Amino acid sequence: MVLGIVLLCPALLHPESVPDKYKAIFKAYEENWTGSPLQDGESHNGGTNQRANPYAFPCLHPGISRPPPVYQAICEADLVRDDSTIFKYQLDKFGHAPLLLAVPTTA
Numbered sequence: 001m002v003l004g005i006v007l008l009c010p011a012l013l014h015p016e017s018v019p020d021k022y023k024a025i026f027k028a029y030e031e032n033w034t035g036s037p038l039q040d041g042e043s044h045n046g047g048t049n050q051r052a053n054p055y056a057f058p059c060l061h062p063g064i065s066r067p068p069p070v071y072q073a074i075c076e077a078d079l080v081r082d083d084s085t086i087f088k089y090q091l092d093k094f095g096h097a098p099l100l101l102a103v104p105t106t107a
Contacts, residue, residue: 004069012059012083014051019060022089028081059083064090070098 018026054061070091074084084100091098 007072011080017051026082032079065094073101075103
């Protein structure tokens with residue numbers, strides 16, 4: 001039994017499979033394509049043929065409405081920042097408000 005999920009800068013959506021209703025807030029790939037602390041856009045997107053697989057990218061999963069408790073940590077300068085933002089929005093919509101920690105960019 002899964003009692004909770006900890007997500008640390010997770011890739012939850014592929015940029016080519018973002019649902020239309022979330023495209024306006026899915027900007028981290030553009031903003032952080034180069035210079036991201038963990039990996040850049042080219043290295044992140046290479047090699048995946050699972051772009052629309054809901055088991056590889058949970059924001060696309062039909063069971064999104066019934067998760068266990070979720071703790072998320074995101075980094076403002078991360079390529080996948082908006083994946084977590086969209087996931088939080090989805091969970092909020094279904095009444096499963098996750099605990100979210102946003103780490104600001106440092107100069």
